[in-house]
Amino acid sequence: xxxxxxxxxxxxxxxxxxxxxxxxxxxxxxxxxxxxxxxxxxxxxxxxxxxxxxxxxxxxxxxxxxxxxxxxxxxxxxxxxxxxxxxxxxxxxxxxxxxxxxxxxxxxxxxxxxxxxxxxxxxxxxxxxxxxxxxxxxxxxxxxxxxxxxxxxxxxxxxxxxxxxxxxxxxxxxxxxxxxxxxxxxxxxxxxxxxxxxxxxxxxxxxxxxxxxxxxxxxxxxxxxxxxxxxxxxxxxxxxxxxxxxxxxxxxxxxxxxxxxxxxxxxxxxxxxxxxxxxxxxxxxxxxxxxxxxxxxxxxxxxxxxxxxxxxxxxxxxxxxxxxxxxxxxxxxxxxxxxxxxxxxxxxxxxxxxxxxxxxxxxxxxxxxxxxxxxxxxxxxxxxxxxxxxxxxxxxxxxxxxxxxxxxxxxxxxxxxxxxxxxxxxxxxxxxxxxxxxxxxxxxxxxxxxxxxxxxxxxxxxxxxxxxx
Amino acid sequence: xxxxxxxxxxxxxxxxxxxxxxxxxxxxxxxxxxxxxxxxxxxxxxxxxxxxxxxxxxxxxxxxxxxxxxxxxxxxxxxxxxxxxxxxxxxxxxxxxxxxxxxxxxxxxxxxxxxxxx
Numbered sequence: 001x002x003x004x005x006x007x008x009x010x011x012x013x014x015x016x017x018x019x020x021x022x023x024x025x026x027x028x029x030x031x032x033x034x035x036x037x038x039x040x041x042x043x044x045x046x047x048x049x050x051x052x053x054x055x056x057x058x059x060x061x062x063x064x065x066x067x068x069x070x071x072x073x074x075x076x077x078x079x080x081x082x083x084x085x086x087x088x089x090x091x092x093x094x095x096x097x098x099x100x101x102x103x104x105x106x107x108x109x110x111x112x113x114x115x116x117x118x119x120x121x122x123x124x125x126x127x128x129x130x131x132x133x134x135x136x137x138x139x140x141x142x143x144x145x146x147x148x149x150x151x152x153x154x155x156x157x158x159x160x161x162x163x164x165x166x167x168x169x170x171x172x173x174x175x176x177x178x179x180x181x182x183x184x185x186x187x188x189x190x191x192x193x194x195x196x197x198x199x200x201x202x203x204x205x206x207x208x209x210x211x212x213x214x215x216x217x218x219x220x221x222x223x224x225x226x227x228x229x230x231x232x233x234x235x236x237x238x239x240x241x242x243x244x245x246x247x248x249x250x251x252x253x254x255x256x257x258x259x260x261x262x263x264x265x266x267x268x269x270x271x272x273x274x275x276x277x278x279x280x281x282x283x284x285x286x287x288x289x290x291x292x293x294x295x296x297x298x299x300x301x302x303x304x305x306x307x308x309x310x311x312x313x314x315x316x317x318x319x320x321x322x323x324x325x326x327x328x329x330x331x332x333x334x335x336x337x338x339x340x341x342x343x344x345x346x347x348x349x350x351x352x353x354x355x356x357x358x359x360x361x362x363x364x365x366x367x368x369x370x371x372x373x374x375x376x377x378x379x380x381x382x383x384x385x386x387x388x389x390x391x392x393x394x395x396x397x398x399x400x401x402x403x404x405x406x407x408x409x410x411x412x413x414x415x416x417x418x419x420x421x422x423x424x425x426x427x428x429x430x431x432x433x434x435x436x437x438x439x440x441x442x443x444x445x446x447x448x449x450x451x452x453x454x455x456x457x458x459x460x461x462x463x464x465x466x467x468x469x
Numbered sequence: 470x471x472x473x474x475x476x477x478x479x480x481x482x483x484x485x486x487x488x489x490x491x492x493x494x495x496x497x498x499x500x501x502x503x504x505x506x507x508x509x510x511x512x513x514x515x516x517x518x519x520x521x522x523x524x525x526x527x528x529x530x531x532x533x534x535x536x537x538x539x540x541x542x543x544x545x546x547x548x549x550x551x552x553x554x555x556x557x558x559x560x561x562x563x564x565x566x567x568x569x570x571x572x573x574x575x576x577x578x579x580x581x582x583x584x585x586x587x
Binding site: 096423 | 478
């Protein structure tokens with residue numbers, strides 16, 4: 001009778017265990033689309049069976065195994081972080097590129113052409129009121145467009161700073177989630193797949209925003225640090241970061257446009273630590289790409305440099321001459337000279353100047369000598385930075401275009417890399433170690449063959465390029 | 470019937486190589502053996518065409534086809550992207566192998582390139 005009861009008990013227990021196995025499968029199916037969820041499997045163990053020894057066998061559950069492989073997760077996060085970087089760069093540099101007219105049929109390149117054409121017409125008829133007026137109106141149009149471009153670039157910088165602030169807020173929200181997960185984890189005796197999914201989803205989202213490193217602890221919690229070492233989450237403590245805008249201490253121009261700054265929870269500037277993720281991309285566009293055009297605490301910026309040298313050169317020629325009435329020449333352009341980064345946004349035509357005040361006569365008394373000097377500026381090869389004025393501005397515009405093009409190419413490539421790494425993660429995680437080793441060896445050999453072919457093709461293409469150049 | 474000039478031959482082989490690398494790029498799938506093999510078949514064809522083109526250019530000993538640099542640049546862009554995908558796949562496998570203690574079964578990256586001379 002006791003044996004019968006024992007058998008019934010064993011069978012009943014086995015049913016419980018298989019119910020757990022079914023629940024596990026059901027949970028896997030239900031969570032197939034849950035971000036961060038890893039497939040679980042129930043460890044089953046056969047119990048000893050020896051009737052003479054009173055062991056009646058059966059099956060027991062030995063807890064859940066997760067298919068998650070932390071290395072594979074880390075690899076995905078690493079690639080996602082690069083994708084975040086490139087996506088932010090594409091967004092930022094595309095908005096800058098759109099402000100420039102690369103073709104030169106409108107905007108500043110066309111304004112420059114019209115100004116030099118007006119100088120040319122004026123040199124033919126230095127006393128023509130129409131020619132003089134055309135010079136003034138062409139100069140005014142150029143001034144308007146330079147100011148407009150500078151203002152638009154400034155607005156873009158402001159927009160990017162807003163995005164930086166929003167991204168920092170997202171980072172702090174995610175690290176708060178991770179900190180809460182750590183708190184929950186410490187309260188539990190065994191891993192919780194739901195909590196684990198939540199944590200890994202937050203970590204993957206975080207890696208898209210910044211270059212973070214994740215260190216798993218023995219107690220099941222994770223520490224999250226920025227790549228430079230600043231902590232974001234350590235155990236059950238969150239360290240929030242903050243975004244601000246300031247001219248760096250010790251900068252040569254304290255009234256220049258502000259740089260974007262990221263501070264750790266102690267207020268220390270950690271901007272340079274952030275090189276990856278969306279935040280890294282936004283910082284790069286703001287503090288490097290835009291600053292190189294509109295300036296910052298340590299540089300005037302190429303657009304201001306262009307404006308100042310163009311205005312100073314034209315003004316210098318006009319001031320050295322005399323008008324038909326014998327008066328000394330006056331400046332055509334005025335701009336705010338108190339701040340090297342203000343030239344472009346303040347460029348206007350001298351409002352007190354009339355057409356008759358334009359000094360066409362040069363120092364030797366030639367009636368159109370000065371006007372001809374201005375005409376020659378159009379093609380002067382060393383007008384600015386070893387280039388013509390048009391060439392220098394084209395360099396600024398094409399620089400913006402190149403930044404955008406490189407970012408787009410990198411983004412497209414990285415999207416494929418991320419997709420591939422996710423597939424590799426899913427394919428190679430959660431299988432037995434032996435099976436995993438065989439699969440990895442097969443893949444490795446296949447990739448090796450591909451790399452050899454591609455290396456050879458690249459060297460042949462290089463050789464051919466050199467031969468036909 | 471007109472025979473192909475040397476320039477025509479060079480252009481044809483270069484265009485073939487470019488097309489093959491682009492096809493290889495489309496077929497690449499790190500996890501699909503059949504597609505990967507197809508990808509490598511296209512790469513092998515591209516390599517042969519490039520070798521032939523190199524041989525023709527060397528024989529001509531002149532530089533009349535600068536216009537083909539665009540084709541070559543496209544080929545190099547596709548090859549570079551593909552190499553990045555292959556490299557990240559290999560890097561992933563190396564890391565996984567080390568993690569599970571099977572590093573000794575996996576070989577290092579690409580080994581020497583195949584002989585490039587035509």
